[in-house]
Amino acid sequence: MQNKRDERTLEAGQIYYKQFNEEIRNLVKDGVTQFTIKNCHGQRYIGIAMEGDLVFDIYGVPGQDLAAFMRGPYIRVHNNAQDGVGNTMDGGRIVIEGLAGDVLGYAMRGGEIFVHGDVGYRVGIHMKAYLEHQPKIVIGGKAGDFLGEYMAGGIILLLGMFSGKPDAPVAGRSLGTGMHGGVIYVRGKVHQEQLGSGLHAQPVDSEDLKVIKELTNEYAKELKLDSKEILSENFVKIRPFSHRPYGNLYVPC
Template sequence: MTTTKTKQITLDAQGIYYKQFNETIREKVSEGYTDFKLVNVNGQRYLATALDGDFSFEINGVPGQDMGAFMRGPKIHVHANAQDGIGNTMDDGKIVVHGLAGDVAGYAMRGGNIYIREDVGYRVGIHMKAYMDHQPIIVVGGKAGDFLGEYMAGGIILLLGMFSGKPDAPISGRSLGTGMHGGVIYVRGKAPVDQLGPGLHAQPVDSEDMEVIERIVKDYAKELDVDADEILSEGFEKIRPFSHRPYGNMYVPT
């Protein structure tokens, strides 16, 4: 679906079950509304799921699981925290979370951008993959839980470790990049060697990497109103897969 004119509406989620609330959103989409302000959101699931087109969502409150799943094009700003599974298998669009996000953000995403200002939970970016000319990007401004980028097959994860409520925790949890066989994870500062998945190693970024990082950081900083220069004042390391078949030696050839 392609939309060309802006038509705005405010919807109040107070006390409304998620199914009814999503039905209302889709009714308003069919009526030609493109810009949505959702207020008093409190755990309603599947917001903007599977929407295709140039839609904008400003969400006040904490959305529930699978916000933005399977979507292709919308832009979502969450002015609070977000629960698990945001951007699940999304193809395109942008999700910006001004607080924390839960587990499995960006699961199997194939395109678009997810920007999170603070910390995230476990298995963020699991099964991410590049799809045709789409390059999915996840930026975590804080720290990440275990299994960041697990089985990653494509795309970019940028882990900053700056805006965190866990000052004494490592920048990422255990098994960082376990099983990854494509894509790249960039870490601001030093990657935690003792947290890396089997067979992985970190190395300094080169000039081409820095061009990519600078472009992403500038967009991230613009969306979240943070200082790009401060983010870029520290060096970065990158983690790439050592093989496109990391567990190939586990199987007996036939």
């Protein structure tokens, strides 16, 4: 029989973020493994550097750098999230039922981030894979400029479906600028003028479809969506031509 989790409900309210995070860390030391956080009002750094089998249910809007350096826990945000979600994250899963801000998944090295709606600028910048760790970001809505900038590994899946910006393109300008690893999958079409220099969108193959289906099924299960509807459209992939996209700009001495 599985041991019952030690659960705790916390009221964030107007508590200063440093004090609030100290309380969480102390409770983890005491054996608490499941947290319900209510009335979150922008408290920063929740879940930062947390490891292991921990669960956080957050009601309200967490502040910047949610789950930075996280390695293992599961975090569910029943609302929107601010900038810097999953900064240098190593493992675990983050599910955001609303929107997310800029630089989500910065230098992310493992785990998954699932966002139901739109995201801001420079999402997935410097994202990278490490050994067997393959970071993944799924965006149900649309993305701002510089999605996947300098991306070195991992997977970004951009659906463009659940967006508050019906007239906007699926992504902003300079998608994949400086990309030298990993792959970006986009549901539907991407106009060439949106892509970074030296990139182009191409049809997915059977191996790509296996990856997309597996990731879509996980995403749809988490957010109670119809995976068949998501997979009913064609996808394109964006990959780098070179692991050194700017190599020809430097002259050896």
